[in-house]
Amino acid sequence: MIYNIDFETLPREAITAIQLKRLKATLENVYATVPFYKDMFRKARLTPHDIRSLDDLQKIPFTTKQDLRDNYPYGMFAVPMANVVRIHASSGTTGSPTVVGYTARDINTWAELMARALSAGGAHRGDIIHNAYGYGLFTGGLGVHYGAEKLGASVIPVSGGNTKRQIVIMKDFGPTILTATPSYSLHLAEVAKDMGISFKDLKFKFGIFGAEPWSESMRDELEETLNITAVDIYGLSEVMGPGVAIECHEAKNGLHIFEDHFIPEIINPETGEVLPYGETGELVFTSITKEAFPIIRYRTRDITSLHPEPCICGRTHIRMKRVSGRSDDMLIIRGVNVFPSQIESVLMKTDKIEPHYQLVVDRVDNLDTLTVKVEVSESLFSDEIKLLQTLEAKLSSDIKEYLGVSAKVKLVEPKSIARSEGKAVRVIDNRKI
Numbered sequence: 001m002i003y004n005i006d007f008e009t010l011p012r013e014a015i016t017a018i019q020l021k022r023l024k025a026t027l028e029n030v031y032a033t034v035p036f037y038k039d040m041f042r043k044a045r046l047t048p049h050d051i052r053s054l055d056d057l058q059k060i061p062f063t064t065k066q067d068l069r070d071n072y073p074y075g076m077f078a079v080p081m082a083n084v085v086r087i088h089a090s091s092g093t094t095g096s097p098t099v100v101g102y103t104a105r106d107i108n109t110w111a112e113l114m115a116r117a118l119s120a121g122g123a124h125r126g127d128i129i130h131n132a133y134g135y136g137l138f139t140g141g142l143g144v145h146y147g148a149e150k151l152g153a154s155v156i157p158v159s160g161g162n163t164k165r166q167i168v169i170m171k172d173f174g175p176t177i178l179t180a181t182p183s184y185s186l187h188l189a190e191v192a193k194d195m196g197i198s199f200k201d202l203k204f205k206f207g208i209f210g211a212e213p214w215s216e217s218m219r220d221e222l223e224e225t226l227n228i229t230a231v232d233i234y235g236l237s238e239v240m241g242p243g244v245a246i247e248c249h250e251a252k253n254g255l256h257i258f259e260d261h262f263i264p265e266i267i268n269p270e271t272g273e274v275l276p277y278g279e280t281g282e283l284v285f286t287s288i289t290k291e292a293f294p295i296i297r298y299r300t301r302d303i304t305s306l307h308p309e310p311c312i313c314g315r316t317h318i319r320m321k322r323v324s325g326r327s328d329d330m331l332i333i334r335g336v337n338v339f340p341s342q343i344e345s346v347l348m349k350t351d352k353i354e355p356h357y358q359l360v361v362d363r364v365d366n367l368d369t370l371t372v373k374v375e376v377s378e379s380l381f382s383d384e385i386k387l388l389q390t391l392e393a394k395l396s397s398d399i400k401e402y403l404g405v406s407a408k409v410k411l412v413e414p415k416s417i418a419r420s421e422g423k424a425v426r427v428i429d430n431r432k433i
């Protein structure tokens, strides 16, 4: 079902007309209210009136995570604090957190876009949504929550953690939609199994997974293990939160970006040059309806490509390919670029192994080493050591063949890699640089 049929099926000319009108208003607003943007325009010898077409957007410099940090906490806000009704912040694992704000209208817009997203992912009024995204400063939990209510679904605000209780709730409350990170969802399935409960006996139909990059092979695993249709959702707090883009369950082939609210671009991350449709590079977003925290040409660090071809679901909004990694998650091993999700794809071609893995990077005698720890099934682990060694060698040679990087594969016992209740920790980098 298409939640907002008027806006989600607009012809291309109408989308670009709306984008240009909203972009101009946004630029005039930030120029007048946010000193950071006024300076940016001045340094580029521009005023908002110089932006007369969508192509002119390319004249404006980028906004980076560092700019947000430099303006910590409220320097990027475009309205007085009296108009801000909600504040969220990123986890700040590196450097100070980024703080974002919302007016009442922003919260409403976000709820509308999340209602569109949940609907594209298979949810309807009357569905029961088990929302295991974390509630708190992280935008995941509350983002899904408001969208679910707007859609008219019943939402269970279970949040992350307390996994055994979650399983009991799943069994007793009969939720039909699961919203969670993909790694936590697989952990839920494991714990359920230990408690003697199969997802096949639960009522779930659809799962809407995001907040970490995941692969096409992970989709197969999730659909099989959880007995659902799995779709990918995308968002980031700097741009809004979850609900910037979503895969439709009909095509499951790229995420529709809500273009009446955001303008996406793909750039070459080295040169900043804008790339044509279909080419892979870094995703850049401009928000065109936000009041409290508008953002202009924000470099997301996420790597993807844009595809304008029509979709079988009827939505006309452009699709982005699932994010293959973040340019700052990218590992450089002996000069070769590797994303954890690429390793995941190779590992999951083998059915004897479990979708739990961790990459350990180190530097020994000035040489980078990559060890891939991956869990195998109970039965295999208790088998002969010889079989394990053969499988390790095979996976190692597959990684070399597909990705061009040498890795030592170490098969480990089931459940020996620490589980996370939010985003999975996929990489441990011990290099001292």
Ligand SMILES: [Zn+2]
Pocket (backbone or CB within 6 Å): 247, 248, 250, 251, 256, 311, 312, 313, 314, 315
């Ligand atoms: Zn579609």
